[in-house]
Amino acid sequence: MLTVDIVSDFVCPWCFIGTRRLAAALAEVRRDQPDFACRKRWRPFFLNPDTPPAGEPYLPFLERKFGGRAAVEGIFERVRQAGQASGVTFAFENIPLRVNTLQAHRLLHWAQRNGDAEALVERLFVGNFHRGENLGDTAVLRRIAEECGYPGAEVAAYLAADVDRQTVLDREQEVHAMGINMVPTFIVGGREVIVGAEDPSILAAAMRPA
Numbered sequence: 001m002l003t004v005d006i007v008s009d010f011v012c013p014w015c016f017i018g019t020r021r022l023a024a025a026l027a028e029v030r031r032d033q034p035d036f037a038c039r040k041r042w043r044p045f046f047l048n049p050d051t052p053p054a055g056e057p058y059l060p061f062l063e064r065k066f067g068g069r070a071a072v073e074g075i076f077e078r079v080r081q082a083g084q085a086s087g088v089t090f091a092f093e094n095i096p097l098r099v100n101t102l103q104a105h106r107l108l109h110w111a112q113r114n115g116d117a118e119a120l121v122e123r124l125f126v127g128n129f130h131r132g133e134n135l136g137d138t139a140v141l142r143r144i145a146e147e148c149g150y151p152g153a154e155v156a157a158y159l160a161a162d163v164d165r166q167t168v169l170d171r172e173q174e175v176h177a178m179g180i181n182m183v184p185t186f187i188v189g190g191r192e193v194i195v196g197a198e199d200p201s202i203l204a205a206a207m208r209p210a
Helices: 013-032 058-066 069-085 102-113 118-129 138-147 152-161 165-177 200-207
Strands: 002-008 038-044 185-188 192-195
Touching: 002 013, 013 069, 013 118, 013 200, 038 102, 038 165, 058 069, 102 118, 102 138, 102 152, 102 165, 118 138, 138 152, 185 200, 192 200
Parallel strands: 002 038
Antiparallel strands: 002 185, 185 192
């Protein structure tokens, strides 16, 4: 079975698009190789590592970062167009906070120990980019986990205990040590590194030899 590591963050719109492009790449490979097996493994990355634990207002942060409202709206429009081509819609107007994603990455770390976490990944992206949910809020994360079939009380206890916090931080530093500083980044078979939400054909070409 081929392992594809996906380095991403839930506040990165291109990472959301990247999940769709990877799915399209897998479908392309399976048209030729129906028995092709792939395991997706999600690795943490903090797009904005200086985000306060409670978050901060979203639009003012972007305006400071990119030089004003017009520049931000231009970025939103480019992302919307790219997302539309991959079947992803964005509702940036619904996002009130630039959220700290450490707790969300901890939840994903826990979920991956218990099996396939792809549904949770999808729901976290939807929570941020469609619904404007605060992915730094443990009560919100518990509800999202329950929607994905995980036991809410167990999730709440895990997040409250701060278990694996340092493990997640260390794993995020590991990807930087590998020279990865942009997301999404795909590591195919532990060898080939593809940076960015590339066209599905590029991802498929990397997976076929493996």
